[in-house]
Amino acid sequence: MKEPAGPELQRRLGTFDTVTIGLGSMIGAGIFVALPPAAAAAGTGLLISLAIAAFVAFCNAMSTARLAARYPQSGGAYVYGRERLGAFWGHAAGWSFVVGKTASCAAMALTVGYYVWPAHAAAIAVASVVALTAFGYTGIQKSALLTRIIVAVVLAVLALVVVIVLGFGDVERSRLVVADVSGTGILSAAGLLFFAFAGYARIATLGEEVRDPAKTIPRAVPVALGITLVVYALVATATLAQLGSARLASTDAPLAEAVREAGFAMLVPVVGAGAAIGALGALLALLLGVSRTALAMARDGHLPRALAAVHPRHRTPHRAELAVGIIVALLAAVVDVRGAIGFSSFAVLLYYAIANASALTLGSGRLLPAIGLASCLLLALTLPATAVIAGTAVVLIGMAGYGVQRTRRARG
Structure with a gap:
């Protein structure tokens, strides 16, 4: 294997720091917007779906951690698939990541809109994308300090919602009783x-900066996922007990609605501000990540090579950033947030399926990769039909593009 060029990074991160970074990558705006479509699919089985989603995330993260130790390079499963399974599967993983996370960007942008100004959510979403794309273009990136601030704000808002609803709201235990739910609905909700x-795989990419990564990373992954699961479970329990599954499924801003129904309408703007801050932070990180994966794929010829350009002064992949920003802005203007979440989940589940398949080729320790691979494919196929159809079509377009590219290279 070719060793990465350049000086080595310092191993300064212990378990606590690694867990903190993992929490910063996971606890974000997704919980503010993913509960309604999941409740529509699972009904009162929402909490079961949440546990399944967390377990699949754990399997995926552990597989990714092993691969990251072997291939400490940018690109994630794009690199793992290419190195372990072949160029075709590397392209499939990279394409799935780019299109899936592009949809995630649109979902995060719309989350900002729904919590800031619901009547003009699309306009706010487009404005957010334009502003953050401009920041990224000039080289302004989210710092570690800003990450901690955003995580602190989001955690504070989530804690506020849980305390208000469970402490002062009109909650009913009967709304938490699992009844009249289907297995397919629970799996579909888990996928959503x-x-x-x-973002949990961010832990696995720290191999070059963690002290004793072989022990620290496998220890940090379940701790970070466990904390995230507890936080999400408390939030889901509170909103489900306050609103009920039918009401929860019908709102676009579930946490704000739960606080309003609990009799604290004056705090709705606080919840909205917390959601917007979390969504903006997640959107910035996603835009940066997608543009840089697009850069890597363009360098390898899997996307137009023009996207591989780096700005001579700002040292950013400016063409990739502009292309991603334009596409995300267009999506945010025309799609609904639930459709974006379903499509994103489908594509990202395929991405992690390839990561798990790559981990299976490493030899020992095949149980979790096997479970992760099967679970990713199962959850992807049980998502809402529109997400499966749209996701399959877009992935096939990417595969067709790869075939045309290989044919041209062979003739050239």
């Missing part, structure tokens, strides 16, 4: 809730 755990 998988969206709220996006």
Whole structure:
């Protein structure tokens, strides 16, 4: 394997720091918007779906951690699939990531809109994308300090919602009783809730900066996921007990609605501000991540090579950032947030399926990758039909593009 060029990074991160970074990557705006479509699918089985989504995320994260130790390079499963399974599967993983996370960007932008100004959610979403794309273009990136601030704000808002609803709201235990739910509905909801755990694999990419990564990363992954699951479970329990599954499924701003129904309408703007801050932070990170994956794929010829350009002064992949920003802005203007979540979940589940398949080729420790692979495919196929159809069509377009590209290279 070719060693990465350049100086080595310092191993400064212990378990606590690694867990903190993992929490910063996971606890974000997804929980503010993913509950309604999941409740529509699972009904009162929402909490079961949440547990399934967390378990699948755990399997995926552990597989990714092993691969990241072997291939400490940018690109994630794009690199893992290419190195372990072949160029075709690497392209499939990279394409699935780019299109899935592009949809995630649109969902996060619309989340800002729904919590800031619901009547003009699309306009606010487009404005958010334009502003953050401009920031990224000039090289302004989210710092570690800003990440901690955003996580602190989001956690504070989530805690506020849980305390208000469970402490002072009109909650009913009967709304938490699992009844009249289907297995397919629970699995479909788990696939949608998988969206709220996006970012957990960030832990696995820290191999070059973690002290004793072989022990620290496998220890940090379940701790970070466990904390995230507890936080999400408390929030889901509170909103489900306050609103009921039918009411929860019909709102676009569930946490704000739960606080309003609990009799604290004056705090709705606080919840909205917290959701908007979390969504803006997640949107910035997603825009940066998608543009840089697009850069890597363009360098390898899997996307137009023009996107591989780096700005001579700002040292950013400016063409990739502009292309991603334009596409996300267009999506945010025309799609609904639930459709974006379903499509994103489908594509990202395929991405992690390839990561798990790659981990299976490493030899020992095949149980979790096997479970992760099967679970990713199962959850992807049980998502809402519109998400499966649209996701399959877009993935096939990417595969067709790869075939045309290979044919041209062979003739050239």
